[in-house]
Amino acid sequence: MSETTTSNKNPGRAWRFALPLAIFFALVWFMWKGLSLNPRELPSALINKPVPVFSLPQLHDNTKMLSGADMKGKVWLLNVWGSWCVSCRYEHPVLNALAKKGVVPIVGFNWKDRPEDAKGWLVKFGDPYAFSVSDLEGRVAIDLGVYGAPETFIIDKAGMIRYKHAGPISEELMNETLVPLIQGLNKA
């Protein structure tokens, strides 16, 4: 008697082979999927939430303050950086290019940096920022859920955080994601 006739007689028998095979393929799929994930990248808890209330001294003139409320009614981009941050240097030319396009005001959030170092850095590499604020103690950064630099937020006219990117912005990300998103939010 051949193998096929026995399994036809007993459908439970076919299951005994199919089920472990299905489980095996499910495992392979999950493992394969796991390879393409970046475990260091954390989803932001602040997406679609209002930007935290803050008031910080401006980098170039610490007697002037800037708060999130000052940006209300505009779509704006908040870029967290520091002169101590290597990836920020890599990202900087992209921000300069974005500033040149003039699609969005960029607010520089200078995180735990010496103001003189930060100012020197901007003179050397160019200043793409419409405004720069400095968070010397890093308390506002905690409210923003910042865990590394650079990080970039896009905030809409109502002051809601719509997008966050951890790590340097590439030219590709700017052209394919950020600019269309900003243009969409501006139309809304």
Next chain:
Amino acid sequence: MATFIICASILTAGSLFAQTPTPTMPPMKPELEARLRKLETELRCLVCQNQTLADSPAGLAGDLRREIRLLAESGKDNEEIKLHLKARYGDFVLYKPSVESKTWLLWFGPFVLLAGGAIITWRVTRRKIVAPVAGTEISTDERQRASKLLDE
């Protein structure tokens, strides 16, 4: 130790960490220190992601420890402090994830699998004990032949 070395090497590379040190604060009461020390072991450092806030040498961990202390000194209890950080950094900041509908699989999945395994094992072993093995029964004819052979 290995995570410490990895963390320390990232630290010296300086790409992820702030340079201005966390401002020093006056010493705190021993009971508050003990309470916060325990709380810090239940929270994750966002930079050295496999370390607790208590163990991490990262600059951000220092900032978060200070933040926790300020919250505690303003009268917040441990649960409120955890919620405060969770609102900013998401579930990831908690070393022990909270029990919610989306974490049910994480919390109860292993027990479900264990129960499933136990049921299968029980059914398989029971079948082996109860089911007579085919061909072991002998007919009366055979029995007579056997006793006849034994008598000889």
